[in-house]
Amino acid sequence: xxxxxxxxxxxxxxxxxxxxxxxxxxxxxxxxxxxxxxxxxxxxxxxxxxxxxxxxxxxxxxxxxxxxxxxxxxxxxxxxxxxxxxxxxxxxxxxxxxxxxxxxxxxxxxxxxxxxxxxxxxxxxxxxxxxxxxxxxxxxxxxxxxxxxxxxxxxxxxxxxxxxxxxxxxxxxxxxxxxxxxxxxxxxxxxxxxxxxxxxxxxxxxxxxxxxxxxxxxxxxxxxxxxxxxxxxxxxxxxxxxxxxxxxxxxxxxxxxxxxxxxxxxxxxxxxxxxxxxxxxxxxxxxxxxxxxxxxxxxxxxxxxxxxxxxxxxxxxxxxxxxxxxxxxxxxxxxxxxxxx
Amino acid sequence: xxxxxxxxxxxxxxxxxxxxxxxxxxxxxxxxxxxxxxxxxxxxxxxxxxxxxxxxxxxxxxxxx
Numbered sequence: 001x002x003x004x005x006x007x008x009x010x011x012x013x014x015x016x017x018x019x020x021x022x023x024x025x026x027x028x029x030x031x032x033x034x035x036x037x038x039x040x041x042x043x044x045x046x047x048x049x050x051x052x053x054x055x056x057x058x059x060x061x062x063x064x065x066x067x068x069x070x071x072x073x074x075x076x077x078x079x080x081x082x083x084x085x086x087x088x089x090x091x092x093x094x095x096x097x098x099x100x101x102x103x104x105x106x107x108x109x110x111x112x113x114x115x116x117x118x119x120x121x122x123x124x125x126x127x128x129x130x131x132x133x134x135x136x137x138x139x140x141x142x143x144x145x146x147x148x149x150x151x152x153x154x155x156x157x158x159x160x161x162x163x164x165x166x167x168x169x170x171x172x173x174x175x176x177x178x179x180x181x182x183x184x185x186x187x188x189x190x191x192x193x194x195x196x197x198x199x200x201x202x203x204x205x206x207x208x209x210x211x212x213x214x215x216x217x218x219x220x221x222x223x224x225x226x227x228x229x230x231x232x233x234x235x236x237x238x239x240x241x242x243x244x245x246x247x248x249x250x251x252x253x254x255x256x257x258x259x260x261x262x263x264x265x266x267x268x269x270x271x272x273x274x275x276x277x278x279x280x281x282x283x284x285x286x287x288x289x290x291x292x293x294x295x296x297x298x299x300x301x302x303x304x305x306x307x308x309x310x311x312x313x314x315x316x317x318x319x320x321x322x323x324x325x326x327x328x329x330x331x332x333x334x335x336x337x338x339x340x341x
Numbered sequence: 342x343x344x345x346x347x348x349x350x351x352x353x354x355x356x357x358x359x360x361x362x363x364x365x366x367x368x369x370x371x372x373x374x375x376x377x378x379x380x381x382x383x384x385x386x387x388x389x390x391x392x393x394x395x396x397x398x399x400x401x402x403x404x405x406x
Contacts (some may be wrong), residue, residue: 062390129393136393157376158385201370207389219372243365274365275358326358330366 003284004042006302006310008035009302015057015291019064022297024309026067028055029312034069036081039295039302042312048079050086057098061105063106065129068108070096076110080131088135090125093118098152102159103201105129111153120149121291122164122174143179145172151192156218158202161219165192165206173221176181185221187214193249194235199296204243207236213247215273227271227278241298242320243273243327248289248303268303276326284311 011030018025023046025037034048034055051070060067060081067079072095078088090110098111108127114120124141128134148168155176156163163175169188190210190297195203203224213236215225227236233249250266261262266288267281287306294301300314323331380387 063393104393105390111402158379158383200373200376202376224368274361323359326355326362329359 003313006035006037006042006044006312008037008044008047009308009310011054012287012289012306013308013310014055016293016294016302016304017058018302019060019294020062020296021064022295022299024060024064024304025293025310025312026058026060027302027304028058029304029308030054032071034058034067034079036067037310037312039200039300039312040314043101046084048084048086050077050089051075053095056096057341059099059108061101061102061127061129063105063129064104065131066105066127068099068101068110070099070110075124076108078108078127078135081221082131085131087131090137090139094120098150098154100154102155103157104159107155109153109155110293111150111164114149116146120145122150122153122162124162124176124179124313135321141179142288143174143181147184149262150217152195152206154195154196154197154204155201158338161206163195163221165195167191169208171206171216171221173218183221187216187221187223188212190232193233193270194291197236197295199240205236205238207233207247207249208340209233211249213245213271215245225273225276227276229269229278231265237292237294237301238273239298239301240296242322244279245271245273246292246294246301247271248261248292250285250288250306252288252306266305267305268301272324279322282313285309335339 009029013029023039025039027035032051050255051071051073055071057070062099067081070076074092075095076230078089078092092112094113094115096110101108109124110123112121121144123139126136126140148166150164153164159176162176170184170186172312173183188208188210190208192206192208194207205215209232211229213222213227235248237246247269266285267283270280271278287309289305291301293302294330302312304310
């Protein structure tokens, strides 16, 4: 699994997203511009300039037409991916920590930071996928987080729920039409740093500073799996095609107070999604992994680090061949059954 | 005797994994069916982006090396 190193950011990476086809990677960092890269060779396709502060988040709509970004300059911006033109700027009172499109790209949510005098919110905008068409000035919904601010949020299957992860380690489920809170469950013991979906958005994975990642059912917020590590986690992603999850984290050098702390721990960790076992690690970064993302087509993954680099890995044969005995047996049994029919 | 004990421990692990895999596959089957029905009931296409991607002009798809 020889990685491609993407050099172009000058500061710590904050989020990586693949487009739906898995051929383009978008990355944001604290250096105020968004980068787009070809996934297969790491060539830079373009940059998006305009934000006046550290970028925290990026997402691409399912048709790879529009890019949305959120930053410390208290704005969400919408971009024409092809031309690099900024199509819309929405202003807020505080920084924007997460943006995400619905599965059909018709709406966008943004998570705003809590600050003196301002509670954290989740806001929703209707999106026009036509780059030449107008975008609405007004938000279509606002959810205010009275209890604990949201750090991450996303849209479930059918865009039925908005699911948010909070600073206090709890997860909320909101009605995506009305914004009404339907449920809130304490899932982690520390801040939730990431929330990423399974391909059909019926379940998701959360990463937390409490050193665990959890697989959660979007319908009833039941924790189905727990992945235990020895380091605070910043990101977690679910692989399609194989039943794995990839976790990223690590202790920042300034936070390591004991000399006994093992140097590094800056590895991407692979766990079996169903059996919860750790099955491998990938080294390479010189700082904590702030973000991991998996190609939706299942061909590879990318990690972005505090060290300012993105590393893109193409999965090799060994990755696809790796199976547990019970998985092989189940597959053989299913094939036999199909043959009988 | 030791070998027997290891063998039974391995067997227990394998049985545990088999149960986890069965449970997972059963849950996936039920949730997939449920979501498919719900999509249909709401009049949504099975693929959420169906119809969103317009047919592009052939020339636009040409890759320039």
